[in-house]
Amino acid sequence: MAGESHMDRVPPHNLEAEESVIGSMILSHRAAAEAQELLVAEDFYTDAHRKIYGTLVDLYAGGSTTDPVVLAEELKKRGTLESVGDRAYIYSLVGDTPNPGNVKHYATIVRDMAFKRKLIDVGYEVTSQGYSTASDVEEAFDKSESAIFAVGKRMRRERLTHINEPLKESFRRMEEARKRKTRITGVETGFKQLDNLTSGLQSSNLIVVGGRTAMGKTSFALNIAHHASVQREIGVLIFSMEMSKVDISERLLCTQARVSSTDYRIGRISDDRFVDIVDATGVLSNAPIFIDDTGDLTLTQMRSKSRQLMSKENIGLIIIDYIQLMHIPGFREGRTQEVSRIARDLKVLAMEMEVPVIAVSQLRRPSVGKKEPNLEDLRDSGGIEQNADVVVLIYRREVDEPRNLENKGIAEIHLAKHRNGETGKFKLAWIGENTQFRNLSTEEEFPG
Template sequence: MAEPLRLIPAAADAARELPHNIEAEAALLGALMIDNRLVGDVQMLLRPDHFFEDIHGRVFTAILNMADKNMVANPVTLRPMFDADEAMKELGGAGYLAKLTGSGAALIGAKDFARQIYDLALLRELVCVGRDMVQGALDTSEAIDPKGQIEAAEMSLYKVAESGGETGGTKTFKQATQLAMEMAEKAQNSGGALSGITTGLESLNARTGGLHKSDLVILAGRPGMGKTALATNIAFNTARRWVREEEEGVEDKKRAGARVAFFSLEMSADQLATRILSEQAGISSENLRMGKITTSEFRNLARAASDLQSLPLFIDDTPALTIAALRTRARRLKRQHKIGFIVVDYLQLLQGSGNGRDGNRVQEISEISRGLKTLAKELDLPVVALSQLSRAVEQREDKKPQLSDLRESGSIEQDADIVLFVYREEYYVAAQEPRDPDDPKMEEWRAHMERVFGLAEVVIAKQRHGATGKVKLRFEANITRFSDLAEEGYYADNH
């Protein structure tokens, strides 16, 4: 009869408190050493730190390293790695490896053992999170911050739910290189322009490569420029692309579409839905709101509404959200609906964690922009945050926005990976129309208006991944739709 497995002292002390199954760990390692082909079945689920017994985690790492080199991993080949291991000596020396392979029956249940080891690791993480919550709530020696503790607890629970208790974001250069190669392959397969999530605008994709994971994108402009319209267009295009790729069976890592969460602090959910329906049905949103539509237009509207019912676009129109509350809701949406893209409309309507009585709005905006960048990294998805520009734009003869026009701009510019400005010259030219139809300048004004009518520019003022410059687009104001301008191109800054 096989000798029962013995725990090293440190593990034995903890065993009385934390969920574990040493026998399952031993059986799995034995099965992996008997049949190395099983490594491929479990390495996507398990990490070394999922093992309760530390020495088991190190044996698992050694097996993975051998398999990665296409070398046989068994007690004989692994022995030199553990001859001097003190923890292994306490378990009887390297002969312990041979003892692990004593039962071939484990081969049948290897996947089940792996799943149980993973689940028990999650339970241990939950225990640790619970202990930290209790200790933090009982400790009143420092400033009491219940909301901060709730935010920290939510973040800890999210990490457990998403990654099985991953405690760090460290990656080897090999892992980082694999991610870079996957991104390059995705760009190549899409025709060389798209390595991230699509904006639905080919000319914009061509200059940014799409929207990249962990990026904070600031989309800014003065009122009337079409910030919300452009953000809504992009959100819709991304969600629609996800539906199409889902139907075509495209692999997740090769997709250019995503499920979208739209946090609308300014407009209600039905107002946003009206905009999208207007765009898709080709009906003026104003006529739609006032009921001035024909029977055929109503049929188009009903058809568009039916097509869009399955769109993975989730709208949260809660007003006056704090950055902490937004992050909590975003984590929940990621966990429940697997969202891959977030839009926030707009940044200045968010609130910081303070009570606002100190009146330091610049500091509050800094907290909000940092919070959005942290959220993008934590959830590993792009966040597009809309932002207002200061009135300084209106006081200049040249109305094109600059980075310095961002309200409370320092932290926003610093935290953003990409800053986009929406600019429509038509808006300003229309405001200069002479009041007198017989004014000599009327013809000049009409000619100018004709040149700029229906045109928009997206100015790329900052981009960590590439050049700055501008992209010209078509804008249909009556249905609030941006689209590519075939005859125009992209102009990059050369300085």
């Protein structure tokens, strides 16, 4: 009816489908298992059905034989038999069930109705945020989007499957690992020693890459992005608050083509190298790399953009460059506390998106006589170290000792923190002309 308010409308539900699910569960263990794959108690519209379903789940979990008599007796013990109806109603659920073999169809109807009701609830929540004067627009938008994202996430959650499917996936991973001769379980960085220590960058982990100015911390993160996207076809989302999209693309292109960044910038390119650049452009154009170079991006906006992209693309890694350029609007508790809050929110971002997040961090200037960085050098806040699962520190002695030729082209990498494994130090080659780190070729000294 035109003009009818939402409050006057009956929420979507299907009582017959709910009754058929419960009746099927009483009649068949197999039907009960299939129903539990799709439903939770909160998916049922009536409180009575929620209580009956929950009781059935508990009975099956305890290994009990289930029939109308056993169910009614258990409801009586719990003091809920009268509130859900009576024994006659329990028996009627069994008698009115068309076919327990169709339980998945009944359960799907119940689940879909539950999703629609949840969307209605979220709609009210979004409306409430719009009317609220307690929060600013950005905060209201983030809360609204989070609520919608949570519903969609449950809709897309994986269902139970026959063991045949996960076995195929497991075998595929084993074959890939066997070919690569690695034990990588996360996102491969391309740096052998780092991958051996971490088994790759793990989902929901916050990885902090720290270094002083000119040590190559951004290049290190971009090298990982390049390897993950080009070599392993993993989607990468890059948030850059310092470099433009064009500059990042240029760095990635020079890495792929292995040409000098300076030569590329001034157009000093031979015909042969030009062909290499064209080929590299084709490779990168097809790589799943997404870049946002909004300079004053807030964490709220970052979460929002991550959610939106991940709803459309298969993103497996997020990179943020860099922590010290981030700010929280209206934060008045001091910079140290602000950076701690940012670090915590980045960890929450990794957990919410269920992908590894690399956050580049500036290190404070060393004290007199001190050169090699350590965890204490994480600038502005100990909160960065506390919230990070992994901390990688980069040091190139040639920056401090330019006349010492022994250090030229060598980077020292310190895995200073690894929450779930061992730490360690190793070295990489540094190719300054195209801002690229590479594994050293001496396998005996640096086994991979």
